[in-house]
Amino acid sequence: MFADRPFGSIRPLDIERFQRQFSSPYSHNDGLRHVSALFNWAIRMQLVDMRNPCSPIRARKVVRRRRDYSTEQIRQIAAHIFYPAFEAEPDTGSLEGLAKRDMALVKGRVTTANDQMQELCNFMGILFLTMARPSDLAKAEFGHFDLEKLVWRKHNTKGIKLSRSIYELPYRSVPIHARVAGMVQAQPLRWPESKLIFPSHTDAALPRDNFRKGLDRFKALPGVPEYFQLYDLKRIAISLMLTAQGVSHEAVSHYVDHKGNLGTTMIYDLHLVDPLRPVTEKLGSLLGI
Template identity: 30%
Template structure:
């Protein structure tokens, strides 16, 4: 039989403790009770029945919750139950609602796993290091556009890179001041837009807070090597001790391919008789097969590599780790040495791709041809080279100007006597004026 009394502060304070939890129910609000635990703590409860199930809702602890406040809360809950709602179900749904780390795990597992390995690793790094620390315990449904803008602002400001661990003999370098990274913020915003689009599809929320994120201004890097710089780079590659890495750079220069495409190339991808390189979808950024013609110099490089690698090796540039069937991985150290020797400190390997395109333009190639050779999936990507076409256009305009330019008339010098005599036209004009 239930203990029923009108709850008061005096009753709650004086209620005795027992070996097992016990309740005193309020006579004023049906279902409201105070539960006394063996430890002496006390909490207000609300018992109700919905759909044939007995439920118990914890209102709060006493004395943080007074009897009056608990009774008012119980009245609200009673009205909700009478209208068909289940307060416990709402609390359970909120407790089980997905949080941002749950969304990140599912995104990486079901979406990022199908991206290119480098792209997937980059997105995981942004989510884990730049975004998740700020939203670690947030519900997916609670994240607002202001939260997205706030975290993108922090990413755009940049962050200091931690110094590498040094031995006792070497002192650790101090942290360099953070450099602004607006492009990184834009990439993070694009990724978050996709993340929340999938959250909508997975019924985690109803809208996308990253849909209209503010894009930072991007200034695309455009660096093209001059003929003198190309010659210096060629001399440095010829003198390099590591001719395997030098051959990778040469193929990048000759084909405009990305360094990852060259590094992961296999001999079976090349048709040397027809001078064709067929890049598999797994090796290209656009995830599509890319078939391009190659020059005789590139064919010669492939034939040279065929004689340099061990028998039975399929990689054009096999790695250094014995027993592992993988291509070469590290080129940064080699490229730094080449930069110093060729006096090209600001040139990246990817700038060789831009240089390849600029040479095509100077040779009269159309943007469509350049896009096909470079493997661009969107024409707007190729449009960045449109301004380079001004040179051949300007040459054509100058040629037309030479044809239509007015030619100067040759006038013979006159004697002093001839200069004193009026010309017939002048005499006629003078007579007309006098008449």
């Protein structure tokens, strides 16, 4: 659109005209962010002497779809994760011939599905109890965990990568629950030759890219909504800890790698309704009703 224009001649009205091509607020804001970053880089490198023409342009307001979780749904999700129910494996001992062969194939599929579900539950259980990002856990190695002291030294986290501090430590240490240690210890039995806790099935040197099949089966379980995502485990855990659990909000912010930035931590709050019921009940008692 502006290929023949000098870089320094671009004005806010030009940026506004450029942004009109985006009908979606997501695309509009994403495009504005990239263009603004381009001009910021050029100004910082002193390629042009001007103000960023994107500064007067406002991002569009985005109304996100709420993913509400009731207390009962959270309990059911936690039960499915920490106490998974597996499909019974068929018995092939009393069969012969083709019937035994066919049943052995069925047994193999059931065994594989159960193993995939167990590994997915280990992955989700660690996410739930550590409030970690799925990407952080996918790249985690066995050597990053001190299972005796119950400590996870989180390397290459998003918080470290986005930090603007001049000096940064190579990892950030957080305490872990004893149940997490048990889940971590179970993984080397599946992948004895990999240093990653959750390696790819095709290449044990690479991190797992998805749990699509297992996650589809998990969403079919009772009480799990169809909009459930792995990242929701982090949001649910943070939301629970932010609702009067006796833990300071600053501690939660540091634990989830936000370095005490409550503004960032509150973005993850799902605004759970049920934990707030004592507020209205207390108000009612004070009013004598």
